[in-house]
Amino acid sequence: MQIEELLNKSLNGDLTKKVFLEIIGKQYSYGTFFTDVVKINNLFHSKGLVEGDKMFISLKDEYDITLFFMAGLVSGVTVISVDPEINAFRAQKIVEQAAPEMCVLEEYLFEKWNINKEQQFCLSKKETQKKGSLFKKLLKNSASTDPTEDGDSYPAIMDSLSASMMTYKQPAPETIAYILFTSGTTSDPKGVMISQKNLWEHINTLTKVYGMNHQSRILNNLSLYHADGIIQGPVLAACCNATLVRPLKKFEIGLTGEFLTGIYKYRISHLVVVPAIISILYKFSENYEDSFESPDFKFVISVSAHIEEYLWTNFEKTFKTEIVNVYGLTETVAGSLFSGPDKTIKKIGTVGKPVDCLIKIVDQHNQEVPQGEEGELMIKGDHVFKGYYKNESATQLVLNNDWLSSGDLAIIDSEGFVKITGRKKNIVVVGGFNIHPEEISEVINTHPEIMESICIGVKDEVFGEKIIACIVAKDKSKMNKNILAAYLSEHLEHNKMPADILIYDELPKGLSGKVQIKEIEQSIYNNDAESPDAKFDLQKEIFRIAAISFKVEASNLSINDNSNSINGWDSMAHLHLVTKLEERFNTRFSAAEIMIMNNFKSIESILKKHTLNVV
Amino acid sequence: MELQIYILFFCIPVILFSWILPERWQLYPSVFAAGIFLSVFAPESLCILLLTTLATYYTLKYSNNITAAVISICIIIFSIFLYFKLGYGKSILMERLLPLGISYYSFRQIHYAIEMYKRKIPAHTFKEFLMYLFFLPSFLIGPIHRFPEFLKDIKRRRWDAALFSEGLERILYGFAKVIILGNYLMTDRGEALIAWLEFENYKWLATYADTILFTVNAYVQFAGFSDIAIGLSLLLGFRIMENFNAPFLATNISDFWQRWHISLSTWCRDYVYYPFYSITRNPYIGVLFSMVLLGLWHSISWNYMLWALAHVIAINVWHYYNHSFIQQKIHLYIISPKWVGRFITFHFVVFSFILVNDSDMNHVIQTYKKILCLDV
Numbered sequence: 001m002q003i004e005e006l007l008n009k010s011l012n013g014d015l016t017k018k019v020f021l022e023i024i025g026k027q028y029s030y031g032t033f034f035t036d037v038v039k040i041n042n043l044f045h046s047k048g049l050v051e052g053d054k055m056f057i058s059l060k061d062e063y064d065i066t067l068f069f070m071a072g073l074v075s076g077v078t079v080i081s082v083d084p085e086i087n088a089f090r091a092q093k094i095v096e097q098a099a100p101e102m103c104v105l106e107e108y109l110f111e112k113w114n115i116n117k118e119q120q121f122c123l124s125k126k127e128t129q130k131k132g133s134l135f136k137k138l139l140k141n142s143a144s145t146d147p148t149e150d151g152d153s154y155p156a157i158m159d160s161l162s163a164s165m166m167t168y169k170q171p172a173p174e175t176i177a178y179i180l181f182t183s184g185t186t187s188d189p190k191g192v193m194i195s196q197k198n199l200w201e202h203i204n205t206l207t208k209v210y211g212m213n214h215q216s217r218i219l220n221n222l223s224l225y226h227a228d229g230i231i232q233g234p235v236l237a238a239c240c241n242a243t244l245v246r247p248l249k250k251f252e253i254g255l256t257g258e259f260l261t262g263i264y265k266y267r268i269s270h271l272v273v274v275p276a277i278i279s280i281l282y283k284f285s286e287n288y289e290d291s292f293e294s295p296d297f298k299f300v301i302s303v304s305a306h307i308e309e310y311l312w313t314n315f316e317k318t319f320k321t322e323i324v325n326v327y328g329l330t331e332t333v334a335g336s337l338f339s340g341p342d343k344t345i346k347k348i349g350t351v352g353k354p355v356d357c358l359i360k361i362v363d364q365h366n367q368e369v370p371q372g373e374e375g376e377l378m379i380k381g382d383h384v385f386k387g388y389y390k391n392e393s394a395t396q397l398v399l400n401n402d403w404l405s406s407g408d409l410a411i412i413d414s415e416g417f418v419k420i421t422g423r424k425k426n427i428v429v430v431g432g433f434n435i436h437p438e439e440i441s442e443v444i445n446t447h448p449e450i451m452e453s454i455c456i457g458v459k460d461e462v463f464g465e466k467i468i469a470c471i472v473a474k475d476k477s478k479m480n481k482n483i484l485a486a487y488l489s490e491h492l493e494h495n496k497m498p499a500d501i502l503i504y505d506e507l508p509k510g511l512s513g514k515v516q517i518k519e520i521e522q523s524i525y526n527n528d529a530e531s532p533d534a535k536f537d538l539q540k541e542i543f544r545i546a547a548i549s550f551k552v553e554a555s556n557l558s559i560n561d562n563s564n565s566i567n568g569w570d571s572m573a574h575l576h577l578v579t580k581l582e583e584r585f586n587t588r589f590s591a592a593e594i595m596i597m598n599n600f601k602s603i604e605s606i607l608k609k610h611t612l613n614v615v
Numbered sequence: 616m617e618l619q620i621y622i623l624f625f626c627i628p629v630i631l632f633s634w635i636l637p638e639r640w641q642l643y644p645s646v647f648a649a650g651i652f653l654s655v656f657a658p659e660s661l662c663i664l665l666l667t668t669l670a671t672y673y674t675l676k677y678s679n680n681i682t683a684a685v686i687s688i689c690i691i692i693f694s695i696f697l698y699f700k701l702g703y704g705k706s707i708l709m710e711r712l713l714p715l716g717i718s719y720y721s722f723r724q725i726h727y728a729i730e731m732y733k734r735k736i737p738a739h740t741f742k743e744f745l746m747y748l749f750f751l752p753s754f755l756i757g758p759i760h761r762f763p764e765f766l767k768d769i770k771r772r773r774w775d776a777a778l779f780s781e782g783l784e785r786i787l788y789g790f791a792k793v794i795i796l797g798n799y800l801m802t803d804r805g806e807a808l809i810a811w812l813e814f815e816n817y818k819w820l821a822t823y824a825d826t827i828l829f830t831v832n833a834y835v836q837f838a839g840f841s842d843i844a845i846g847l848s849l850l851l852g853f854r855i856m857e858n859f860n861a862p863f864l865a866t867n868i869s870d871f872w873q874r875w876h877i878s879l880s881t882w883c884r885d886y887v888y889y890p891f892y893s894i895t896r897n898p899y900i901g902v903l904f905s906m907v908l909l910g911l912w913h914s915i916s917w918n919y920m921l922w923a924l925a926h927v928i929a930i931n932v933w934h935y936y937n938h939s940f941i942q943q944k945i946h947l948y949i950i951s952p953k954w955v956g957r958f959i960t961f962h963f964v965v966f967s968f969i970l971v972n973d974s975d976m977n978h979v980i981q982t983y984k985k986i987l988c989l990d991v
Contacts, residue, residue: 257737261771287763295777570869571888571905572934575898591893595885596733 003074004168006238010034011165015241018214021234022245022266023062030241033067039161040071046161047121049101051076051171054179056100058082058091058109059125062246064154065224066234068104072178073199073235076171077102079178080191083225085493087443088113094181094189097390104154126153173197179389180227182330182434191389192330199231202333202383203239205356206232209338210270210301210324216242217296219262220272221251228303228432231334232272251277256284260291267296274432275307276463278323282315283462285560286599292321299324299341303334304432305464306420309349316348318560327351327420330434331385331404337418350417351410357381359418361410366400374421377410378403428457428465433495435467440498443491444469447484449477454507454515455498458524466499470520472506479503538611542603545584549577562599574598585611623786623847625652626751630850634774642746642769645851649749653715659704660714664748667692671724672744675731685732689725696721700915716754718912722882723748727762729886739766752847753855756840758878760855772852782849785842792839801832822985830968834862837876862964866956867937868929871964883909898934903927913971918979922970929963 009015009030016031049055055077057068065081072079080098082091084106091113095103100120103110107124110117171177177199179191206212218237222229237244247262248255260281263271273281278300285291292300299322300315312323324346328335337359338345339352346352360368361375369375384404387395398405407425410418428435437455444453453471460466473479481501488497502524508516539559547554550568563569578597582588587610589597597603625648632644653661671688678684698704699713727744730736739762747765805828812821841858848855858878865871872880883905892901910923936942946952969982984990 257767258770261767263771265771265773267773287767570873571884571892571902572869572898572930572937574889575892575901576938589893591890592733594893595729595889596735598885 003170006241007034007038007074007165007168009241011038018241019243020238021063021066022243022247024247024249028063030238033070035163036067036158037071037074038165039158039163040067041075042162042164042166043157044071044075044077044102045166047102049075049077049121051175052078053102054078054080054098054100055102055104056080056082056095056098056120057104058084058106059104060084060106061125062224064125065230069178069224069230070234070238073171073196076175076196078176080181081178081225081230082181083223083493084109087491087493089491090189094191097189098179098191107153123152123154123157126156171196174386176386180225180330182227190391190394193386193389194333195386198333198383198385199235200239201356201381202335203231203236205383206236206335207240209335209341209355211298211341212236212240212242212270214241216240216269217245217267218242218270218272219245219247219266219268221246221248221259222272222274222303222432226304226433227330227334228272228274232301232303253280253284256280257288260285260288263291263297264294267294269296269298270301271297271299272301272303274304275302275311276305276431278302278307278315279311279462282311282318282560283601285318286562286601289318289320289560292319297321301326303328305429308464312348314558314560317558325351327418329404329406331398332357332379332381333383333385336379336381336383339417347415347417350413350419353416353418354379354381357383360403361412371412371414374409374411376424377406377408377418377420379406380404428455428467430457430460430465430467430495431463435496437467440467440469440488440492440496443488444471444484446491447479447487449474449479450484452507454517454520456517456520456524458521460499467496468524469498469501470504470507471501472504538604538607539600541584542581542600542607545580546577546600549573549580557600559600559604577603581607587611621656622652622751622755623843626847626850629751630847633851641772642742645751646746646749649751649754652751652754657715660716663695663714663717664720667695667720667724668745668748671728672741675728681732685728688728692721692724692728700911719754719757719759720748722759722879722912723762725886726759726882730762736763737766743769750848750853752851752853753844756837756844758841758844758856758858759882760878764856765853768853775852778849778852778854782846785846785849787846789839789842789844789846792835792842797832797836797839801828801835805832818990819985819988822982826965826969826972826982826986829972830965831863833968834859834875863961864957865960866953867960868926868933868963869937871960872926872930875964879909879912899927899931902930906930916974917976918971918974922967925967925970929967 006015010020011031011034016029018030019027020030020033021028044050044053044055055068055072057065057079058081059065059068069079069081071077080094080100082094091109092115095113095115102121102123103115103117104123105113105115105125107126109115110122110124115122173196175196176193177196179193181189181191210216212218216237218233220229220233222233224230224233233246234244236242245262245266245268247266248259251259262268301324302312303326307323307325312325315321316323322341324338324340326335327337327339335355336357337351337354339348339350340346344353345355358380360378361373362378363369363375380403384399384402387399398407405424407423407427408420409422409424410420412418426437428437435457437457440455441453444450444455451472451474453469455467455469457465458468469484471479471484481503484501485497508519510516540554543554543557546552546557550566550573552566552568557566561569563574574597578589578594581603585607589606589610593606597606629644629648633641636644650661653664671692674684674688675681696717699717704714727736727747743766744762746769747762750765753760805824809821809825809828812818812824838859845855845857856878858876860874860877862871862875865874887908888901888905891904892898895901906923906927907920910919910926913919949955966983966986969979969986973979973982981990
């Protein structure tokens with residue numbers, strides 16, 4: 001990756017006016033953005049920061065995060081970016097461990113996280129006072145005339161920085177580009193170090209696999225504190241001279257319609273999402289099935305977590321588009337194995353094949369297993385990280401002769417496709433976020449009324465997995481779910497909150513005193529009405545009856561079919577279906593229910609209510 | 616035709632402004648143009664539409680009892696529609712039969728109210744609802760397009776050269792259908808053909824050809840105007856529902872009603888058939904009420920009532936046949952059941968249109984006699 005070329009093209013070349021970022025309707029050109037990047041580089045220079053020094057950033061505004069991240073990559077200053085939502089204890093630990101030369105934080109975070117401003121150069125993000133545009137223009141000069149007041153605050157400092165680029169020298173390949181603290185426990189956070197070489201080599205791979213170019217328009221609304229958000233978002237877009245679109249502040253179920261209409265409206269070519277979002281889009285697809293029917297759209301990129309085969313197949317069928325699954329870890333920048341878009345590497349249900357890297361499956365003795373046998377997936381390539389920051393023992397556990405232990409169990413089928421079969425490491429992936437259950441237990445155990453606890457991950461229909469906290473309260477304690485949930489909400493990030501809290505008299509233990517996780521999992525499944533094993537196959541039964549009513553093959557029916565997509569679904573056939581369903585489930589639908597039963601999804605949801613106590 | 620040309624004329628500046636104005640203002644030109652159009656050509660319709668739009672939106676927004684609100688709205692709007700349809704509004708309307716567009720905007724508002732009751736409409740603003748009801752391209756000739764789809768297009772609307780080109784193409788097709796196929800071929804040349812057949816004393820053939828020409832002409836004219844409406848909508852960045860889907864290729868009468876005047880037939884299915892069926896559990900009553908409403912929507916007359924009843928009988932007979940063993944037996948002996956089905960369906964539709972071709976029942980009976988060779 002030639003950063004100098006990108007800077008030249010952005011500042012004085014054909015990219016100057018091209019839109020680089022489109023955030024919630026506001027556009028920023030390459031010229032504007034990279035002028036700010038140069039200013040931040042000049043700031044580094046004026047404050048004595050050199051290549052390899054560390055900058056700790058925690059900001060809310062997406063433009064600001066992107067700006068400081070890119071400025072770090074361009075200058076060689078190592079970026080450590082941390083979500084402002086994380087708890088103070090973890091933030092302090094990270095700052096303590098990283099010892100950055102510069103901190104750029106939201107103003108309130110210095111106090112909240114107790115950051116000592118004397119130990120490094122600190123820049124605080126201050127909200128600018130909103131003025132009317134006329135007054136803003138009139139007062140612009142006077143606002144920036146007092147350097148003492150806003151000298152160490154951003155964005156006021158930008159006005160005093162030079163926008164002219166000094167002689168540029170690209171950072172050395174071995175320089176650490178960024179450190180992401182995404183794993184480890186609160187008291188022992190692990191920072192994944194990605195070098196400039198790791199990053200740019202992988203960006204080349206992503207560009208090649210996705211076939212991205214200057215015409216690409218990427219929609220990636222994932223968190224910019226997540227590798228898949230920042231790397232497969234602004235960094236990838238900049239390197240392809242493409243445009244990144246982030247239409248929403250945050251993806252929410254209520255905004256599914258807006259999100260899907262954005263595909264056409266913003267001429268999106270690539271949509272980067274996690275399987276949890278794919279699942280939500282699929283569930284709320286009614287009337288939006290044509291969302292991807294845009295001449296610009298290429299494919300959906302599923303990242304961060306395993307996508308279920310049924311979801312993958314049905315999503316593609318419903319939206320008549322393609323999903324490309326990317327398997328990777330923070331330790332491999334973003335990806336390693338790709339299932340699609342090239343037909344030779346695509347197989348639904350697998351993570352595809354490696355691109356620009358080597359893989360092997362090994363047993364517990366680190367010996368390669370024969371094809372078709374399960375073992376741990378190992379990855380080797382130029383994109384594999386350098387190690388965990390200041391944590392040699394943790395590095396040695398996962399890096400062996402440049403081979404990275406993925407922690408995932410896998411098999412390679414006869415065609416060379418890799419299928420993930422399980423997990424060796426103790427991680428729960430909730431909606432694409434890797435969560436260490438121990439980290440949550442650690443926080444729960446700090447509550448004075450808790451005797452012991454364990455957190456486990458169980459399957460979840462939407463998020464892939466969810467965390468269940470199993471606790472034992474101290475004697476005479478009045479501990480309940482609400483009290484603990486309130487406590488945890490103060491001490492944990494939102495995405496790490498357990499989905500449920502179960503209170504036990506005592507946790508089941510083996511002879512050695514170890515908690516029997518399998519036993520707890522079984523008891524949860526037994527109590528869960530939605531347990532996959534216990535679930536009656538209602539869909540299949542609906543399809544069987546519908547096939548008779550509409551005179552079609554049941555195997556051709558999909559849950560997203562409706563009265564418009566099936567030829568035989570006319571008014572009389574509808575009546576036949578309704579009557580047969582009433583007979584089969586010994587129930588009677590109301591007038592309002594019959595009126596909305598014009599697709600299988602609503603039929604299933606209505607029947608679920610009716611049959612809850614019958615089946 | 617004349618009014619449709621005026622609409623086309625009004626749409627040209629609307630299309631221009633709806634693309635050159637800043638995005639937040641782009642939806643207004645259509646609303647203003649519809650307002651100006653109505654104030655010039657049908658001020659009474661503008662009053663009715665404005666009042667019912669305001670009443671429908673705000674009643675549903677602020678009502679504590681949504682069921683009562685929806686029932687009231689449907690009854691009031693349907694009563695206004697019936698009042699004019701039955702000719703009681705003649706004094707207000709001067710020489711005109713109906714307030715312009717009332718058949719379409721009344722049914723759109725009833726659809727909106729019922730979908731609100733079903734909670735199937737996403738969050739929206741009054742501006743978006745107003746835009747839906749004051750949408751100029753589909754104002755006079757339909758289709759009775761649906762609000763959720765329209766809302767989706769408001770949100771995703773953007774300049775799309777391919778869509779614009781498709782719109783121009785549809786308008787061209789529409790005019791070709793109306794002018795070349797309808798006016799010239801079916802009307803002008805068709806009448807000449809019938810006159811010649813009568814002159815040559817091929818009376819049965821002349822009646823048969825006249826019957827077919829009437830139905831096919833009705834189709835090409837209506838489908839042509841629908842094409843123009845759809846094309847104009849595309850020029851504004853909106854994809855509205857199709858109204859016809861090769862209806863003469865329908866293999867049975869039920870299939871025909873899924874291809875002919877789709878926006879009205881699906882409206883009747885959703886808001887008449889399903890409610891009546893779900894209350895009475897009698898499908899025949901559901902079909903009866905749907906088809907009667909569908910017929911009377913065109914005109915409140917005995918002709919349309921009989922036409923609707925003929926279709927009710929046909930639909931029920933077909934369904935009885937379709938679920939019987941007779942069908943399976945017959946299919947064993949027919950080489951191409953689909954084409955036989957098409958032949959029968961086409962002729963049933965054509966012959967049923969005789970009922971509405973002439974308001975004089977004696978003429979209708981005469982035509983049937985001629986077709987059935989009973990005219991001795």
